[in-house]
Amino acid sequence: MVFVGLTPTKRNYMADLFAKCALLTKPRQAEAMGCYPFFVPLESEAGPEVIIQGRKMVMLGSNNYLGLTQDPRVKEAAKKAIERYGSGCTGSRLMNGTLDLHRELEARLARFVRKQDALVFTTGFQTNLGVISALVGRHDTIVLDRSVHASIVDGCRLSYGEVLKFKHNDMEDLERVLQTIDPKRGILIIVDGVYSMEGDVANVPELVRLKKKYGARLMIDEAHSVGVFGEGGRGVAEQFGLLDDVDIYTATFSKSFASIGGFVAGDADIIYFIRHMARALLFSAALPPASTAAARAALDIIEQEPERRARLWENTRFLQNGLKELHFVTGKSESPIIPLIVGDEMRLAAFWRGLFDGGVFTNAAVSPAVDPDRALIRTSLMATHTSAQLTRALEVMGETGRRQGLLGA
Numbered sequence: 001m002v003f004v005g006l007t008p009t010k011r012n013y014m015a016d017l018f019a020k021c022a023l024l025t026k027p028r029q030a031e032a033m034g035c036y037p038f039f040v041p042l043e044s045e046a047g048p049e050v051i052i053q054g055r056k057m058v059m060l061g062s063n064n065y066l067g068l069t070q071d072p073r074v075k076e077a078a079k080k081a082i083e084r085y086g087s088g089c090t091g092s093r094l095m096n097g098t099l100d101l102h103r104e105l106e107a108r109l110a111r112f113v114r115k116q117d118a119l120v121f122t123t124g125f126q127t128n129l130g131v132i133s134a135l136v137g138r139h140d141t142i143v144l145d146r147s148v149h150a151s152i153v154d155g156c157r158l159s160y161g162e163v164l165k166f167k168h169n170d171m172e173d174l175e176r177v178l179q180t181i182d183p184k185r186g187i188l189i190i191v192d193g194v195y196s197m198e199g200d201v202a203n204v205p206e207l208v209r210l211k212k213k214y215g216a217r218l219m220i221d222e223a224h225s226v227g228v229f230g231e232g233g234r235g236v237a238e239q240f241g242l243l244d245d246v247d248i249y250t251a252t253f254s255k256s257f258a259s260i261g262g263f264v265a266g267d268a269d270i271i272y273f274i275r276h277m278a279r280a281l282l283f284s285a286a287l288p289p290a291s292t293a294a295a296r297a298a299l300d301i302i303e304q305e306p307e308r309r310a311r312l313w314e315n316t317r318f319l320q321n322g323l324k325e326l327h328f329v330t331g332k333s334e335s336p337i338i339p340l341i342v343g344d345e346m347r348l349a350a351f352w353r354g355l356f357d358g359g360v361f362t363n364a365a366v367s368p369a370v371d372p373d374r375a376l377i378r379t380s381l382m383a384t385h386t387s388a389q390l391t392r393a394l395e396v397m398g399e400t401g402r403r404q405g406l407l408g409a
């Protein structure tokens with residue numbers, strides 16, 4: 001606040017829009033202490049090892065689950081698309097931005113996730129914004145797991161519907177909330193398939209049972225599970241054998257698909273409606289040709305090379321077991337995302353820096369990405385990590401954790 005004169009009366013008092021900017025002190029403190037974990041520039045591809053500040057490091061902080069950003073077939077597809085279609089679409093899908101490539105990819109994705117139709121957006125974030133705000137109106141209620149991704153929370157904010165939350169992955173609490181809703185309202189339950197910070201998995205069988213019991217619809221964001229879970233890599237709904245019971249399937253290309261972009265899949269009527277009503281699609285330029293072609297090439301590989309998924313799970317078990325032997329607190333992870341829960345943010349910053357100095361790059365997750373008392377190091381695996389790289393990472397994590405008093409009994 002800036003006060004003009006001495007007494008803040010209505011006439012001489014002026015709020016400064018920018019005052020809050022100088023009050024953002026925590027990141028500055030972390031920078032001053034040399035423990036600032038964000039916006040660190042990579043000087044190489046985001047593979048299992050990366051170059052940062054001229055140093056080779058083990059990368060345990062990427063969503064490149066299948067290692068496909070480095071696959072020559074994916075790169076080649078992107079190059080060829082640039083040659084044929086140029087570098088960008090210069091307009092929205094609605095107007096001039098739709099390519100035959102988009103339509104082909106949509107048809108392939110719909111078949112892949114066994115839905116009638118699919119629609120590609122420019123990011124996964126926009127997918128969730130566009131889908132939720134298009135579908136949920138004044139007479140509808142969204143019931144949300146309280147740990148869903150920020151893009152879902154923001155999609156709910158943009159919708160005109162009522163938004164209710166249930167405790168994370170707590171199906172009794174979900175039922176309690178569902179019981180309070182007027183059955184005349186449309187109800188959409190929304191969850192993540194795999195939760196992006198702690199790596200735990202949605203209870204799809206219970207979600208399906210409850211959605212049927214209360215006449216609701218179910219939307220699952222399979223961002224971290226597509227390519228990773230299920231026999232065919234279709235995500236956690238496939239893993240539970242319940243893909244048909246998911247009404248709205250969303251996912252991103254920014255993880256296993258080694259590109260950028262996102263998609264929604266569902267019944268043809270629903271996708272048709274979203275295609276004409278989703279503002280995040282209609283008023284934003286289309287996914288560029290290179291990204292579209294890269295996603296399509298990645299889809300081929302996801303379908304044809306299940307051994308990559310098997311390798312990712314071997315790596316996941318290896319790291320999970322190693323961390324358990326070291327007595328780290330790893331929460332309820334059941335996926336290639338494994339958290340090391342530290343709690344306090346300043347201790348977390350020091351731990352992150354210790355790992356960094358030891359040559360291991362991880363992600364530091366603090367509020368609002370996690371609860372304020374649950375700051376954590378997020379690690380995530382790739383199919384292409386070698387056991388030598390993971391062994392080295394475990395040694396560094398063990399030494400640093402021991403030195404900093406972070407290992408449990």
Ligand SMILES: Cc1ncc(COP(=O)(O)O)c(C=O)c1O
Nearest residue numbers: 123124125149196223252254261
């Ligand atoms: C669960 C979930 N949904 C959506 C997104 C957004 O995807 P994108 O990176 O494609 O915008 C993310 C990205 O981190 C995510 O974790």
